[in-house]
Structures are given as C-alpha cells and as structure tokens.
Amino acid sequence: xxxxxxxxxxxxxxxxxxxxxxxxxxxxxxxxxxxxxxxxxxxxxxxxxxxxxxxxxxxxxxxxxxxxxxxxxxxxxxxxxxxxxxxxxxxxxxxxxxxxxxxxxxxxxxxxxxxxxxxxxxxxxxxxxxxxxxxxxxxxxxxxxxxxxxxxxxxxxxxxxxxxxxxxxxxxxxxxxxxxxxxxxxxxxxxxxxxxxxxxxxxxxxxxxxxxxxxxxxxxxxxxxxxxxxxxxxxxxxxxxxxxxxxxxxxxxxxxxxxxxxxxxxxxxx
Numbered sequence: 055x056x057x058x059x060x061x062x063x064x065x066x067x068x069x070x071x072x073x074x075x076x077x078x079x080x081x082x083x084x085x086x087x088x089x090x091x092x093x094x095x096x097x098x099x100x101x102x103x104x105x106x107x108x109x110x111x112x113x114x115x116x117x118x119x120x121x122x123x124x125x126x127x128x129x130x131x132x133x134x135x136x137x138x139x140x141x142x143x144x145x146x147x148x149x150x151x152x153x154x155x156x157x158x159x160x161x162x163x164x165x166x167x168x169x170x171x172x173x174x175x176x177x178x179x180x181x182x183x184x185x186x187x188x189x190x191x192x193x194x195x196x197x198x199x200x201x202x203x204x205x206x207x208x209x210x211x212x213x214x215x216x217x218x219x220x221x222x223x224x225x226x227x228x229x230x231x232x233x234x235x236x237x238x239x240x241x242x243x244x245x246x247x248x249x250x251x252x253x254x255x256x257x258x259x260x261x262x263x264x265x266x267x268x269x270x271x272x273x274x275x276x277x278x279x280x281x282x283x284x285x286x287x288x289x290x291x292x293x294x295x296x297x298x299x300x301x302x303x304x305x306x307x308x309x310x311x312x313x314x315x316x317x318x319x320x321x322x323x324x
Contacts, residue, residue, distance in 0.1 A: 058246055064078055082236075083244075100257065103209050105261055107181050108265060112209075115145050115176070118147075119163030119188070120148075121242065122213075125250050126146040130145055130146035133262065137276065169202070180207035183208060183211065185211045185213065186211075186225060188212070190221075191219020192219060200212065200221065210225045211225050215250070233245040272290050274290070274316070278310070278311070284306070287302075291305055291312055
C-alpha cells in the first residue's frame with residue numbers, strides 16, 4: 055500500500071473532542087515542512103533546469119488532477135499579477151479541463167492520452183517544461199502527459215508524495231515529498247496538498263527570482279490591478295527614491311510599474 059493511502063495514526067475521529075481534532079490536525083501539519091526540507095536538493099535540480107529553459111523563451115506547464123491539478127492552476131494564475139509575466143508563461147492544466155476546477159469530472163484523470171492533447175493545444179515545444187503533480191504518483195493523466203512530453207524533448211519534473219511511483223519514473227527530475235499517512239485516511243488534499251503547495255511556492259518563486267523578477271526583496275514588476283497593490287507600489291517607489299507620495303503616484307502613472315518608475319527617476323536624477 056502507498057504511504058498516502060495507509061491508515062491514519064488516529065482512529066474514532068467522530069468521537070474525538072473538537073479541540074483534539076484541531077490540535078491533532080495541526081500536529082500532523084507541522085510535519086509537512088520537514089518532509090519538504092528533505093526534498094530541497096531535488097527541487098534545486100529541477101529549478102536550475104527550468105530557469106535554463108525559460109531564459110531561452112521556454113514556458114512552464116503544470117499538469118494534474120483533482121486537488122493536485124487545482125494547486126497547479128492556482129500557482130500558475132498568480133505568476134502574472136505577482137511578477138508581471140505574460141499569462142502564457144506559466145500554465146496550469148488539469149484533468150477534466152476548466153470545468154473540473156470547481157466540480158469533479160468523473161474518470162477524467164484515468165485517460166493516459168488527454169494531458170498530451172491538452173498540452174498540444176498550446177503548441178508545446180522542446181524549450182518548455184512540464185511538471186506533473188500527483189500525490190499518489192499513479193495518476194494516468196499525469197503519467198501519460200509526462201511520458202509524451204519527455205519523448206518530445208521537453209524538460210519534465212514532478213511533485214509526488216510517495217516514493218518510487220510511476221509518475222516519478224516518468225519524470226526526468228522528480229521531487230518526492232513523503233508526508234506519511236493523512237489525518238483522515240487517504241484524504242490527500244490535507245498534508246499531501248499542503249506539501250505540494252509549499253513546493254510549488256518554492257519552484258515558481260525561485261524561478262521568478264532567478265529570471266530577475268524581484269529586486270532586493272520587492273515584486274517590482276507586479277501588476278497594479280487593485281488599490282492594495284497600487285498603495286504597495288507607491289510605498290516601494292517612495293522607499294527606493296525618497297520622493298513624496300504624490301511624486302511616486304505620478305511616476306507610477308507615467309511608467310506603469312515600480313521597476314520602470316524607479317529606473318527612470320534615477321536616470322533623470324543623474
């Protein structure tokens with residue numbers, strides 16, 4: 055039996071006092087970052103290869119099913135507003151398509167061929183990277199997609215929560231984060247999902263930093279798409295240039311991003 059399907063360390067959950075339920079869920083959650091830490095060398099290797107491809111014009115694709123697929127879509131969708139990259143640079147795909155984001159599509163994940171069809175709709179090429187996300191490590195949609203992508207010359211990686219899985223075997227750069235039995239037996243949206251989210255944070259953030267999308271510790275290319283982000287940008291420009299709030303607003307209105315506003319101001323000042 056796979057680790058993700060093994061029986062919970064806890065039993066009679068329906069009889070457990072609410073405080074104990076919450077405390078024990080939290081106790082299990084605290085083990086997840088330690089499991090992710092063990093996988094850092096594998097994550098590093100994957101990120102290094104992704105950056106090489108993306109510096110040459112490549113894109114990053116996530117493929118998954120269920121919770122894993124949704125996590126990939128969330129990570130991909132947050133890259134443009136956070137780092138100002140084009141929407142087609144990081145793409146999340148899941149078994150069952152967009153409909154499955156909100157409602158499970160029966161048996162969609164059992165199709166070995168569909169992921170490759172979904173990827174081909176984006177004219178995928180050898181510059182691109184495909185990361186398969188599957189807690190179990192045995193999702194047909196992910197296995198098939200990785201196998202086909204690897205045959206076609208794409209860089210392939212994966213994020214799984216079992217050792218020695220078929221998904222890991224299909225990926226050139228596998229990341230295995232073994233978090234142990236779930237609090238509710240087999241409910242991989244819990245610890246496994248948390249582990250996948252942590253790894254995705256690490257992958258996309260470190261990739262974007264390596265691509266120059268962060269200056270110091272600031273998101274200088276973020277999209278100014280709401281009042282909160284505009285106010286954050288104003289403060290960033292003020293901090294970097296020592297100009298007034300009014301002047302910072304003027305610079306952002308004129309140049310559209312923190313990076314451009316600061317760079318143009320510094321050039322003009324010199």
